[in-house]
């Protein structure tokens with residue numbers, strides 16, 4: 557889906573961020589999926605709670621396009637944010653820093669993402685800041701948007717795989733959407749063949765999840781950012797026909 561549709565999107569915009577944390581067969585990122593995502597036109601690939609699922613990811617962390625969660629213990633390999641100088645509409649370079657952070661509600665314990673963002677934002681070399689907040693709870697993502705309103709250019713959630721209908725510009729020019737939604741099979745349980753999740757819910761026994769085949773959807777958020785502020789934000793959705 558990305559390979560066939562992202563190049564068209566990329567040709568109309570200056571910078572594309574893809575959350576790649578479920579790209580390798582549903583869990584984590586490996587070399588093959590990273591190459592496929594960047595070949596399709598992603599300028600930056602963020603991770604999430606499945607960041608370490610494939611050992612291969614460690615060989616990808618030196619690539620400046622890969623951003624792992626920022627609120628992990630000191631000494632964790634890779635970087636939780638990366639700064640890019642992007643050619644904007646005027647031809648001048650616009651600096652953008654992409655951050656990936658993990659939520660803590662219904663998720664594994666990590667450092668406080670709100671306080672981690674405070675610490676990061678004390679730096680003065682970041683340019684426009686975009687946060688991919690990889691979190692489960694709508695409330696935690698909404699609170700992060702409000703907490704960072706006017707301090708960053710964009711906060712978009714990932715992890716729940718379902719795009720939310722709350723796209724808006726928050727005060728001070730912060731583009732926000734609780735969850736971007738995923739790129740994956742439509743007739744599925746957040747990407748998985750329904751058989752596995754249904755078996756787990758009905759029997760409470762462990763069952764293997766496999767990625768469902770069939771027509772896919774691509775979801776995203778489009779924003780126009782200038783001098784650290786978002787001026788426009790819109791939800792993006794594209795479906796393959798069966």
Ligand SMILES: [Fe+2]
Pocket residue numbers: 577604605606690714715
């Ligand atoms: Fe996730």
